[in-house]
Amino acid sequence: MSVVLGTLRPSSASKRARHLRDSRREPLLVGWILTAIAVTFLVVFLVLPLATVFHQALGRGFAAYIKALMELDALAAIRLTLVVSVIAVASNLAFGVIAAWAITKFEFPGKSALITLIDLPFSVSPVISGLVFVLLFGAQGFFGAWLQAHDIQILFALPGLVLATTLVTFPFVARELIPLMQEQGTQDEEVAISLGASGLQTFFRVTLPNVKWALLYGVLLCNARAMGEFGAVSVVSGHVRGETNTMPLYVEILYNEYKFMAAFAVASLLALLALVTLVAKIVLEQRATSE
């Protein structure tokens, strides 16, 4: 009798356990179907296009790929893209930090209006963002006559590209910082000041280290968007080959001229940037949560 009980009990318990476990799971079939849909979606919309870019770019061999990138116009486009995004990211880094600092650490009238304004570039089509500058600085624009009189070139030149890119990527840094800084409050700053730190010391020793991962993350996203921006830049660029073409614009021109291989070669650089950004993002998120 005792032997029977001894064997019966564990087995019925484990049966019950298995039953419990099963009841909390979806039926196998549903699980498979959902997974298949998700994977198919990912492959069709993300992996396949990405693979196509690299396949097309390397379609005529690695030497041809390098040669396409070494074209003078290609190099000019790469250089211009780097210059534009460095300036745009730097100014948005400064602006984003200042705006987030002001919004989260101080009370002032018009605060909520400023928060809404920061989001504006997200909700406006990039083409509009570009057009705004044409309306302001174009020959018929608001400042057009004055600019012409003083021989200052904004549209169809580097300043216009920088302005358009900066406007479009305006929210990235501030948007990353504001929620985090709001959550952290002002207590750390109050402690620092009471311990004798100046405003700048407080900012560089306390505020900035507290948000460094979010800041890097915002800069990363801002940079990715700045390099990839097409719409706004297209409006103000003027498409002067070797002078005002950024990488995305250059890709379009090559494509329209049926130089597919070269187009994809330049596009592959942008795709690579996306991949690097993705990896950096994962690393940053891990560092941020581990702290």
Add this chain to the structure above:
Amino acid sequence: MRIGIRNITKRFGAFTALAGVNLEIVTGELVALLGPSGSGKTTLLRIIAGLDWPDEGQVFLDGQDASERSVRQRQVGFVFQHYALFRHMTVFENVAFGLRVNRRATRLGEEEIRRRVETLLDLVQLKWLANRYPSSLSGGQRQRIALARALAIEPRVLLLDEPFGALDAKVRKELRRWLRNLHEDIHVTSVFVTHDQEEALEVADRVVVMNEGRIEQIGTPKDIYDSPATRFVHEFIGETVMVPVSVENSTIVYKGIETDLGAQGLKNGPANLFARPYEIEVVAPNDAVITGKITRVHGLGPARRAEVVLGNNNIVEIDIPRLRELQEGQTVGLTPHRYRLFAAGG
């Protein structure tokens, strides 16, 4: 440092946080600001620190008007309820912060900073945590580090905002005894805010009881407990038995019957008699004017209690001697041998 607070008023929009507060704190004292939430105690502490500015009135530090001096210049050590340790710095660097940012001519060398920080960590008995980050510390340890950090700049006054509020009961008790001992060692003028009466009465030299932006009473813990100045203080601190009475010709009248209890100088009119549960003696119904029926006797050991219903549905709790035989349902008389009287509605 001596602290003088003169006529401080502070409003946040329509809310008056402080309404004309006056207070003197002498050098070396440990003072508690005690009151319910919204009583203005934290606002007062922040104004002393220079973290908030009064709408009216002045703060004097050692006799000098501090209105023009920012929090940086006041040399105050401020400790927050939630510690506010710098999360990206080690314990050592947290404590060293005030020494490193000091831009006065007296900025110390690395060796001297190390020595000072180690002395402070010794003082809070946490030297072994020097290289850890705040996230790996317990609440009690964090609060002691926050205290060491505040002490590093050799503050002339130490201000603590609900310093034990975020800790569990046992750690809280240990830490407040530790704070009391620490104060006896270093004797820096200290002001701490609390809503916990036990904490204030146990730790402080003097207690300032606040309510609705005003000071209700200032006194030693014994004064506050034994001789509450107002009805609010009596009810806020300790347990209270309240009996509505009236005053006629310098004696207390209960339900129309004159007692032999004096009116303590109160004018004629409705009043309330306040006493502690242990200040009332249970006697035979015929020997007292105040009578009631016992509804419940509870408690074991020394703290035995009787719940007594007075005629007007007012239930009071009275301490009773261990061996006194009392039955539920029995009518008894109540004689306060110590009591305070406050005018009703005041």
